[in-house]
Ligand code: FES
């Protein structure tokens with residue numbers, strides 16, 4: 515027997531509600547019921563980071579969460595980073611560095627990098643590697659990803675400086 | 679794959695959770711979900727009921743009781759990672775937690791969930807053995823406490839009834855100035871360790887080892903306290919030769935054998951990891 519509930523939460527700044535079954539995971543609900551395909555399902559074991567989203571500002575693997583946990587939370591996905599047509603500086607940095615080949619892992623990496631820079635605007639190589647240890651790039655774009663983090667960090671710092 | 683169909687329960691109190699577990703057939707407890715969810719996704723487990731502890735009040739805390747740090751079973755690994763109390767009193771745990779999964783999974787994963795899942799290569803399991811943790815378990819017959827050494831009964835099988843819950847973990851603190859070291863070998867950072875070692879050393883005023891704790895993780899069906907090596911070290915002046923001898927004892931264990939990692943390789947790693955953990959611990963000792 516399956517349980518069905520209506521969950522209410524904030525998704526990329528908008529209040530939403532959805533009927534979901536107990537056994538549905540967050541990544542399934544985002545991709546199938548909200549048509550947000552930027553959050554990727556890959557390993558379903560918490561190993562690859564492709565499915566990273568923020569729940570109440572904390573990055574989590576959405577493949578390891580039941581959708582019901584979202585009830586009452588504030589959720590941000592990769593689709594919620596850009597401001598209209600203006601990309602987030604981290605997104606721009608990934609394009610500038612060419613930090614992907616197939617792009618499957620990219621949204622997860624961008625979510626993690628953005629979170630890292632919000633906590634530490636000038637991370638060392640070691641800090642970057644430690645923080646991105648939960649994200650796998652099967653195309654192995656790691657050197658370019660490291661470049662992208664540095665470009666994004668520099669962008670964020672210059673924006674911060676320009677602000678009065 | 680997707681998780682199988684199950685009924686979901688989210689009790690608000692411990693009493694309600696225990697009574698649900700007593701009543702439901704084939705139920706699984708969900709703490710942080712970072713082990714259970716992969717098992718559901720892979721359909722390694724097919725429960726009829728999932729009892730989520732996420733909304734049970736009062737199971738997440740980190741407190742100082744003077745001699746020990748007392749941690750609620752639903753405390754998230756992230757909160758352990760960022761706890762100043764853990765950093766000060768349990769530096770071994772603070773170090774080991776950084777190798778537990780990744781930032782994404784530590785944001786959800788709980789210490790109680792990891793201990794009950796009881797993967798022998800899990801960092802928190804090894805640290806609980808190293809620190810001689812005491813567990814508090816609640817069930818329909820009331821509360822009981824148990825030394826961690828009695829908790830593992832077989833591979834990934836804790837000494838806990840289906841209608842009982844782990845509620846609290848008491849981790850005794852070592853005196854200020856003790857040395858600690860946690861090292862592990864995994865194919866990839868954040869993966870479960872093929873072998874890990876946790877070392878604690880206390881050195882007296884004359885420079886001799888007054889107390890030692892050495893634990894191996896990942897090599898056997900449960901964490902291994904290397905009492906023989908501990909006894910060898912106590913009363914001795916710490917040096918490379920002594921740690922090498924302790925490592926050699928660790929290299930003689932009966933290690934697990936599986937398709938990917940032969941026992942002989944685990945034994946080699948056990949010797950190297952334990953020596954490294956001891957050297958690391960010794961370097962951090964602050965002499966009284
Ligand atoms: S799909 Fe979630 S971590 Fe890989």
Ligand code: FES
Pocket residue numbers: 613614615616617618619620650651652653654655
């Ligand atoms: S770009 Fe293909 S997996 Fe990373």
